[in-house]
Amino acid sequence: MNFLPFLLLGLIAGAIAKAILPGKQGGGWIATLILGVIGAILGGWIGSLFGSGTAGFFNLVSWIWAIVGSLIVLVIWGFITGRRKA
Numbered sequence: 001m002n003f004l005p006f007l008l009l010g011l012i013a014g015a016i017a018k019a020i021l022p023g024k025q026g027g028g029w030i031a032t033l034i035l036g037v038i039g040a041i042l043g044g045w046i047g048s049l050f051g052s053g054t055a056g057f058f059n060l061v062s063w064i065w066a067i068v069g070s071l072i073v074l075v076i077w078g079f080i081t082g083r084r085k086a
Helices: 003-020 029-049 060-085
Strands: none
Touching (some): 003 029
Protein backbone atom coordinates (compact mmCIF):
# COMPACT_ATOMS: atom_id res chain seq x y z
CA MET A 1 0.00 0.00 0.00
CA ASN A 2 1.32 3.45 -0.87
CA PHE A 3 2.06 6.12 1.72
CA LEU A 4 -0.90 8.48 1.21
CA PRO A 5 -3.60 5.77 1.14
CA PHE A 6 -1.99 4.29 4.26
CA LEU A 7 -2.25 7.69 6.03
CA LEU A 8 -5.88 8.02 4.95
CA LEU A 9 -6.62 4.49 6.16
CA GLY A 10 -4.96 5.32 9.48
CA LEU A 11 -6.91 8.57 9.88
CA ILE A 12 -10.25 6.91 9.23
CA ALA A 13 -9.42 3.81 11.32
CA GLY A 14 -8.34 6.02 14.22
CA ALA A 15 -11.56 8.05 14.01
CA ILE A 16 -13.64 4.87 13.94
CA ALA A 17 -11.72 3.48 16.93
CA LYS A 18 -12.34 6.71 18.87
CA ALA A 19 -16.04 6.49 18.00
CA ILE A 20 -16.28 2.83 19.10
CA LEU A 21 -14.47 3.22 22.42
CA PRO A 22 -16.52 5.09 25.03
CA GLY A 23 -15.10 8.01 26.98
CA LYS A 24 -13.18 11.15 26.19
CA GLN A 25 -9.85 10.41 24.55
CA GLY A 26 -8.92 13.97 23.60
CA GLY A 27 -6.54 14.90 20.85
CA GLY A 28 -7.30 16.40 17.48
CA TRP A 29 -7.03 15.03 13.99
CA ILE A 30 -3.22 14.81 14.17
CA ALA A 31 -3.44 12.62 17.28
CA THR A 32 -6.12 10.56 15.53
CA LEU A 33 -3.86 10.19 12.48
CA ILE A 34 -0.92 9.05 14.60
CA LEU A 35 -3.14 6.67 16.57
CA GLY A 36 -4.60 5.25 13.37
CA VAL A 37 -1.26 4.81 11.59
CA ILE A 38 0.26 3.06 14.60
CA GLY A 39 -2.91 0.99 14.87
CA ALA A 40 -2.80 0.11 11.17
CA ILE A 41 0.80 -1.01 11.54
CA LEU A 42 -0.08 -3.07 14.62
CA GLY A 43 -3.19 -4.48 12.95
CA GLY A 44 -1.24 -5.39 9.83
CA TRP A 45 1.33 -7.17 11.94
CA ILE A 46 -1.34 -9.07 13.89
CA GLY A 47 -3.13 -9.89 10.63
CA SER A 48 0.06 -11.22 9.10
CA LEU A 49 0.33 -13.66 12.00
CA PHE A 50 -3.06 -15.07 10.96
CA GLY A 51 -2.26 -15.19 7.25
CA SER A 52 -3.87 -11.89 6.28
CA GLY A 53 -2.83 -8.29 6.77
CA THR A 54 -3.05 -4.98 4.99
CA ALA A 55 -3.49 -6.06 1.39
CA GLY A 56 -4.85 -2.84 -0.07
CA PHE A 57 -6.90 0.26 0.61
CA PHE A 58 -10.19 -1.19 -0.64
CA ASN A 59 -9.76 -4.55 1.09
CA LEU A 60 -12.20 -5.08 3.98
CA VAL A 61 -9.70 -7.21 5.89
CA SER A 62 -7.23 -4.31 5.87
CA TRP A 63 -9.85 -2.02 7.36
CA ILE A 64 -10.84 -4.49 10.05
CA TRP A 65 -7.24 -5.10 11.14
CA ALA A 66 -6.48 -1.37 11.09
CA ILE A 67 -9.49 -0.65 13.31
CA VAL A 68 -8.64 -3.51 15.69
CA GLY A 69 -5.06 -2.27 15.91
CA SER A 70 -6.26 1.29 16.53
CA LEU A 71 -8.53 0.09 19.32
CA ILE A 72 -5.61 -1.72 20.95
CA VAL A 73 -3.40 1.38 20.68
CA LEU A 74 -6.20 3.57 22.06
CA VAL A 75 -6.69 1.30 25.09
CA ILE A 76 -2.94 1.27 25.77
CA TRP A 77 -2.82 5.06 25.39
CA GLY A 78 -5.70 5.36 27.89
CA PHE A 79 -3.79 3.30 30.43
CA ILE A 80 -0.65 5.40 29.97
CA THR A 81 -2.37 8.76 30.25
CA GLY A 82 -4.66 7.57 33.05
CA ARG A 83 -1.73 6.62 35.23
CA ARG A 84 0.06 9.88 34.55
CA LYS A 85 -2.89 11.99 35.73
CA ALA A 86 -3.41 10.05 38.97
